[in-house]
Amino acid sequence: xxxxxxxxxxxxxxxxxxxxxxxxxxxxxxxxxxxxxxxxxxxxxxxxxxxxxxxxxxxxxxxxxxxxxxxxxxxxxxxxxxxxxxxxxxxxxxxxxxxxxxxxxxxxxxxxxxxxxxxxxxxxxxxxxxxxxxxxxxxxxxxxxxxxxxxxxxxxxxxxxxxxxxxxxxxxxxxxxxxxxxxxxxxxxxxxxxxxxxxxxxxxxxxxxxxxxxxxxxxxxxxxxxxxxxxxxxxxxxxxxxxxxxxxxxxxxxxxx
Amino acid sequence: xxxxxxxxxxxxxxxxxxxxxxxxxxxxxxxxxxxxxxxxxxxxxxxxxxxxxxxxxxxxxxxxxxxxxxxxxxxxxxxxxxxxxxxxxxxxxxxxxxxxxxxxxxxxxxxxxxxxxxxxxxxxxxxxxxxxxxxxxxxxxxxxxxxxxxxxxxxxxxxxxxxxxxxxxxxxxxxxxxxxxxxxxxxxxxxxxxxxxxxxxxxxxxxxxxxxxxxxxxxxxxxxxxxxxxxxxxxxxxxxxxxxxxxxxxxxxxxxxxxxxxxxxxxxxxxxxxxxxxxxxxxxxxxxxxxxxxxxxxxxxxxxxxxxxxxxxxxxxxxxxxxxxxxxxxxxxxxxxxxxxxxxxxxxxxxxxxxxxxxxxxxxxxxxxxxxxxxxxxxxxxxxxxxxxxxxxxxxxxxxxxxxxxxxxxxxxxxxxxxxxxxxxxxxxxxxxxxxxxxxxxxxxxxxxxxxxxxxxxxxxxxxxxxxxxxxxxxxxxxxxxxxxxxxxxxxxxxxxxxxxxxxxxxxxxxxxxxxxxxxxxxxxxxxxxxxxxxxxxxxxxxxxxxxxxxxxxxxxxxxxxxxxxxxxxxxxxxxxxxxxxxxxxxxxxxxxxxxxxxxxxxxxxxxxxxxxxxxxxxxxxxxxxxxxxxxxxxxx
Numbered sequence: 011x012x013x014x015x016x017x018x019x020x021x022x023x024x025x026x027x028x029x030x031x032x033x034x035x036x037x038x039x040x041x042x043x044x045x046x047x048x049x050x051x052x053x054x055x056x057x058x059x060x061x062x063x064x065x066x067x068x069x070x071x072x073x074x075x076x077x078x079x080x081x082x083x084x085x086x087x088x089x090x091x092x093x094x095x096x097x098x099x100x101x102x103x104x105x106x107x108x109x110x111x112x113x114x115x116x117x118x119x120x121x122x123x124x125x126x127x128x129x130x131x132x133x134x135x136x137x138x139x140x141x142x143x144x145x146x147x148x149x150x151x152x153x154x155x156x157x158x159x160x161x162x163x164x165x166x167x168x169x170x171x172x173x174x175x176x177x178x179x180x181x182x183x184x185x186x187x188x189x190x191x192x193x194x195x196x197x198x199x200x201x202x203x204x205x206x207x208x209x210x211x212x213x214x215x216x217x218x219x220x221x222x223x224x225x226x227x228x229x230x231x232x233x234x235x236x237x238x239x240x241x242x243x244x245x246x247x248x249x250x251x252x253x254x255x256x257x258x259x260x261x262x263x264x265x266x267x
Numbered sequence: 268x269x270x271x272x273x274x275x276x277x278x279x280x281x282x283x284x285x286x287x288x289x290x291x292x293x294x295x296x297x298x299x300x301x302x303x304x305x306x307x308x309x310x311x312x313x314x315x316x317x318x319x320x321x322x323x324x325x326x327x328x329x330x331x332x333x334x335x336x337x338x339x340x341x342x343x344x345x346x347x348x349x350x351x352x353x354x355x356x357x358x359x360x361x362x363x364x365x366x367x368x369x370x371x372x373x374x375x376x377x378x379x380x381x382x383x384x385x386x387x388x389x390x391x392x393x394x395x396x397x398x399x400x401x402x403x404x405x406x407x408x409x410x411x412x413x414x415x416x417x418x419x420x421x422x423x424x425x426x427x428x429x430x431x432x433x434x435x436x437x438x439x440x441x442x443x444x445x446x447x448x449x450x451x452x453x454x455x456x457x458x459x460x461x462x463x464x465x466x467x468x469x470x471x472x473x474x475x476x477x478x479x480x481x482x483x484x485x486x487x488x489x490x491x492x493x494x495x496x497x498x499x500x501x502x503x504x505x506x507x508x509x510x511x512x513x514x515x516x517x518x519x520x521x522x523x524x525x526x527x528x529x530x531x532x533x534x535x536x537x538x539x540x541x542x543x544x545x546x547x548x549x550x551x552x553x554x555x556x557x558x559x560x561x562x563x564x565x566x567x568x569x570x571x572x573x574x575x576x577x578x579x580x581x582x583x584x585x586x587x588x589x590x591x592x593x594x595x596x597x598x599x600x601x602x603x604x605x606x607x608x609x610x611x612x613x614x615x616x617x618x619x620x621x622x623x624x625x626x627x628x629x630x631x632x633x634x635x636x637x638x639x640x641x642x643x644x645x646x647x648x649x650x651x652x653x654x655x656x657x658x659x660x661x662x663x664x665x666x667x668x669x670x671x672x673x674x675x676x677x678x679x680x681x682x683x684x685x686x687x688x689x690x691x692x693x694x695x696x697x698x699x700x701x702x703x704x705x706x707x708x709x710x711x712x713x714x715x716x717x718x719x720x721x722x723x724x725x726x727x728x729x730x731x732x733x734x735x736x737x738x739x740x741x742x743x744x745x746x747x748x749x750x751x752x753x754x755x756x757x758x759x760x761x762x763x764x765x766x767x768x769x770x771x772x773x774x775x776x777x778x779x780x781x782x783x784x785x786x787x788x789x790x791x792x793x794x795x796x797x798x799x800x801x802x803x804x805x806x807x808x809x810x811x812x813x814x815x816x817x818x819x820x821x822x823x824x825x826x827x828x829x830x831x832x833x834x835x836x837x838x839x840x841x842x843x844x845x846x847x848x849x850x851x852x853x854x855x856x857x858x859x860x861x862x863x864x865x866x867x868x869x870x871x872x873x874x875x876x877x878x879x880x881x882x883x884x885x886x887x888x889x890x891x892x893x894x895x896x897x898x899x900x901x902x903x904x
Binding site: 024025040042043044046047050051054056057058060061062063065067068069070071072073074075076077093097098099101122123126128129130132133136137138140141142143144145146147148149150151152153155156157158159162163165166169170172173196197199200202203 | 336
């Protein structure tokens with residue numbers, strides 16, 4: 011087990027009104043630690059010295075709850091793509107590395123403190139239509155709804171989104187297109203999702219604009235860093251649904267006079 | 268305080284129907300006049316809040332995470348049981364009921380478990396309707412897999428992310444209700460106390476984790492669905508934030524705590540790698556469908572696994588339990604792993620590990636089939652350990668995972684405090700002394716979708732709830748007291764961090780009250796814990812202030828409650844002079860090391876009453892009556 015000495019430049023910001031700054035720290039880690047355990051070690055030192063520990067969100071530390079996430083040297087969740095920062099292990103770094111840690115940067119994700127941001131905008135996008143209205147008690151026998159295996163698999167692939175916000179953080183436009191289209195695809199691939207398919211995509215897309223997320227220009231960096239491996243193709247699928255829905259809703263309005 | 272489990276009379280398969288038929292109802296137009304607080308947004312809390320919102324109640328829903336979607340139910344991997352018998356392999360409501368009672372080592376209440384088995388089928392229907400992308404067969408029908416402790420295939424799954432998908436289903440329904448205005452959600456808000464007025468639960472005191480503001484909320488009924496307490500061991504498979512504060516504070520206000528010593532140690536977790544370790548990661552039990560568990564036959568055999576010939580390996584689960592093999596239940600499998608390691612046959616650094624080997628199934632089924640079944644789990648294992656399980660066997664070791672114990676509830680899931688209900692892992696109701704795999708998701712959703720919305724309604728409709736608001740002295744007192752606790756922790760200004768104490772408490776608990784317990788170890792723990800707690804309250808160092816996002820302060824308050832809960836856990840383990848399920852007292856075992864129950868003296872639920880700081884808690888006993896299942900020695904051989 012070899013020790014490694016690291017230099018960390020960490021974004022420190024006491025609250026939303028504080029302009030914030032990078033502060034340099036030295037820490038000794040070993041290759042078996044997770045990245046968050048390395049920060050735990052740093053924080054234990056800071057606490058004993060009477061300094062404020064670095065605030066960062068985390069909970070399950072298994073890569074599934076979506077609570078953790080910050081940018082390491084420009085890359086959300088760090089240099090190994092396809093996982094969360096709690097699943098990043100120190101063996102990918104080497105002695106003497108200098109790492110720069112900063113929070114997700116997006117207008118729709120205001121900083122709360124240090125590396126902690128407010129992602130309530132993502133909840134509001136789901137509130138706009140990211141659901142199937144199925145009151146408890148009204149469901150038929152589960153096997154009465156047949157779902158072709160391919161659809162079930164594609165739906166699951168999109169449903170694997172953990173809602174961490176890395177897609178927004180990496181996007182030059184701070185777009186939430188991958189997040190939003192993942193939900194549109196998850197529900198759109200299923201027969202149960204069809205009745206609300208058109209209103210869903212229109213309302214969710216509208217909400218992303220209200221929240222201040224940028225437009226998607228299909229750069230594709232979001233899918234590169236996505237810990238849930240949500241494929242980029244969900245975005246053009248959403249766009250297709252969106253255009254179709256716009257026309258259908260327009261026609262419906264016209265025929266209603 | 269006498270307590271009544273209020274189990275409906277009549278045959279077991281009619282009890283729930285009967286109970287529902289005679290519930291008092293709230294008129295649809297009047298439902299919005301009632302406020303229900305739901306603490307927790309996991310499967311039980313999220314499902315209950317969404318469903319009560321749909322019914323028209325005014326619901327206030329709290330969680331400490333930044334979004335309801337992050338509750339720890341999300342981490343459940345393997346699946347959810349339901350008595351659908353889609354496989355035509357002889358499953359039925361009765362068989363699921365029987366397996367759950369037997370799996371719980373005959374320490375659960377028959378009536379509750381039967382109801383759970385009954386609603387299990389509705390849960391799958393509900394989740395499929397919501398769009399949960401369950402695994403499917405080529406014909407479009409739902410697929411099943413097998414899980415420990417059962418000989419039928421009744422587990423529904425969504426890859427290795429079943430908990431995530433079920434939780435997102437509940438979360439999406441919840442967000443639908445938020446948009447409809449029936450549910451108001453309060454993320455990053457932690458419950459610090461329960462408030463009683465005239466003996467009824469009437470609200471909670473909370474801390475806004477961003478601003479630090481202490482604030483009260485009033486309601487006509489309170490539902491706690493705040494999960495389990497195995498973070499009392501410090502290292503566990505639970506999320507870092509999972510804590511016992513809500514149920515502990517309710518216990519101090521009069522809610523009985525049932526069977527605290529029933530904690531589950533899960534057999535398949537990634538072993539600890541160092542002192543800095545912050546949590547243990549579970550590898551789903553579903554891996555034991557194909558993986559084979561083994562250790563070297565000989566002590567101190569340190570050869571790499573591929574150089575140990577077949578004849579020098581001990582596939583101990585297949586050897587000891589030929590009929591269940593690698594799918595033996597969790598308590599039994601964990602204990603056998605411990606025996607192998609105690610004998611010096613453990614593998615990996617420190618010898619605290621056993622192999623979970625996929626070489627045979629890969630040879631038999633091909634790498635692609637194994638990848639399709641377990642790909643994401645293999646990937647997770649490799650991320651953490653740096654080893655590729657397609658090439659070398661996984662190393663696993665048991666870790667604290669789940670608490671079967673929890674707040675005592677009656678058949679309606681109401682605690683001993685009128686108006687306070689408890690759902691999911693936070694209650695004690697369904698798993699006895701050991702929980703079977705894929706049953707936690709079933710119970711959380713069963714409670715949340717199909718039980719609590721009805722029983723809470725019955726309570727509200729029964730009347731007698733006076734008008735109240737947060738200016739009542741009971742709220743002001745509780746606010747002052749909660750603030751006082753936090754101020755005291757901040758004022759200690761000692762020399763040791765919260766984590767250093769929490770780790771020390773965890774070590775005491777793991778060594779003395781973990782996989783093996785004895786009168787000596789428990790007595791020792793009961794001497795050590797109060798001393799350490801005293802030291803903690805005097806010498807802990809919590810930096811920062813009360814009116815800001817202060818993660819150390821949040822943790823300090825939770826750990827203070829864990830100290831008290833730890834003590835109760837040991838009291839309970841000490842009084843239970845038998846071994847059953849996850850509670851293994853070394854004095855009570857058969858010649859071949861299996862748990863030895865004592866039905867004549869211990870077929871009861873221990874329900875503990877808080878008697879005040881420094882006082883010994885009082886034990887009440889709810890006798891367990893088995894009318895439908897004959898008590899038997901549990902055997903998986």
